Amino acid sequence: MLNKAITDLLTKMADDELILGHRNSEWTGLGPVMEEDIAFSSMAQDKIGHSWALFRILEELPEGRPADLNAFCRPEAAFKCCHLVEYPNSGYDFSLMRHFLFDQAEAVRYESLQESSFEPLQQLSKKVKGELKYHTLHANAWILQLSKAGEESYDRMQTALNEIMALAAGIFEPARDYEQALIDEKVYPGEKELYNRWLDRIYPVLVKASLNLPDLNAIAPAYGGRTGQHTPYLGPLLKEMGEVFNLDTAANW
Amino acid sequence: MSLDPRVNRLKLGDPNAVIKVEEGENWNVYEVFHQEKRGAHHEHVGCVHAPDPQLALIFAKEQFARRKKCVNLWVVKSADILAFDVEDEDMFANNLEKTYRDASGFKVMEKINKFKQSSKGTTDVK
Numbered sequence: 001m002l003n004k005a006i007t008d009l010l011t012k013m014a015d016d017e018l019i020l021g022h023r024n025s026e027w028t029g030l031g032p033v034m035e036e037d038i039a040f041s042s043m044a045q046d047k048i049g050h051s052w053a054l055f056r057i058l059e060e061l062p063e064g065r066p067a068d069l070n071a072f073c074r075p076e077a078a079f080k081c082c083h084l085v086e087y088p089n090s091g092y093d094f095s096l097m098r099h100f101l102f103d104q105a106e107a108v109r110y111e112s113l114q115e116s117s118f119e120p121l122q123q124l125s126k127k128v129k130g131e132l133k134y135h136t137l138h139a140n141a142w143i144l145q146l147s148k149a150g151e152e153s154y155d156r157m158q159t160a161l162n163e164i165m166a167l168a169a170g171i172f173e174p175a176r177d178y179e180q181a182l183i184d185e186k187v188y189p190g191e192k193e194l195y196n197r198w199l200d201r202i203y204p205v206l207v208k209a210s211l212n213l214p215d216l217n218a219i220a221p222a223y224g225g226r227t228g229q230h231t232p233y234l235g236p237l238l239k240e241m242g243e244v245f246n247l248d249t250a251a252n253w
Numbered sequence: 254m255s256l257d258p259r260v261n262r263l264k265l266g267d268p269n270a271v272i273k274v275e276e277g278e279n280w281n282v283y284e285v286f287h288q289e290k291r292g293a294h295h296e297h298v299g300c301v302h303a304p305d306p307q308l309a310l311i312f313a314k315e316q317f318a319r320r321k322k323c324v325n326l327w328v329v330k331s332a333d334i335l336a337f338d339v340e341d342e343d344m345f346a347n348n349l350e351k352t353y354r355d356a357s358g359f360k361v362m363e364k365i366n367k368f369k370q371s372s373k374g375t376t377d378v379k
Contacts, residue, residue, distance in 0.1 A: 035301050035302060035312035036312065038312075038315050038316055039311065039312055039316075042315045042319055043315075133265055134311075134314060137265055137311060141307055145304060145305070145308060
């Protein structure tokens, strides 16, 4: 039971990192300025690195599959990523706001895992600490910068926040069958607790940026991803991402 | 741990940290100085474009410290650097003739080698 619960947790975390890492990498060469292009691409690479580390932990578990097969050869319905990471990059305002909301959530999650009873996650959380510190510093700076850069810029950031909030709340979709087991075994504090910690983290930044947090009671979190129900955007992404690997899945690289 | 108190340090993770754009200010060029290890000199490695010092530091981190070892960075607005005019290069020209000012003028290597060869030197000095 606990093995299944941990597999579920690792898979959703790995899938979020893999899919958003891929999405963010689509900005490479197209970023607004060269410096930002390099920083954003580099952070996208970090995400792929996090997903690789998580898939490696999965590989070591009973019935674990090789990391590459897990990343490139699973059917869409077996993916457990949230809807937030699947959406295409409509503009840099959207991507930056998603980067801010996701990476703050990621930071909160990994911080909580420093206390995890599951050793491999505890070790990984220490390893990624410095990277996430940089990611959230970068995200906070941009949110503050753009929300204070004139009316049009402010409006675009507020619009992006309004559009993304329900998707971002979907990060914290509880694992129906496993949530309580993971909490009881002190693997992690549970999605509800992480959601509250995340709100505490993003709120002061939004206040500083004079952005209004949408009414949380009025939004319906975009759930479904964790149980394999995805947006129409995931399928094409998976096809493109696995295109080369699937030419010959047994090839040595 | 010795930390230079004259240097301002960016406090990470502080949501109250002020990041502001001056009215009408455009992006500036910032010179980047890279420190390889604690206590080492910061060496000039290049520049970044940024709207303010904080973002310059953020860009500099990925720009200049993602491959090579690094423990800290400085950014300085290029406009804050004072330099001699290119035309005044001649001020430095006659230094070449003043070899007595070179450290090489001091014949210490002989003494060092002599010390190394002595029995005391071979045990204590590599």
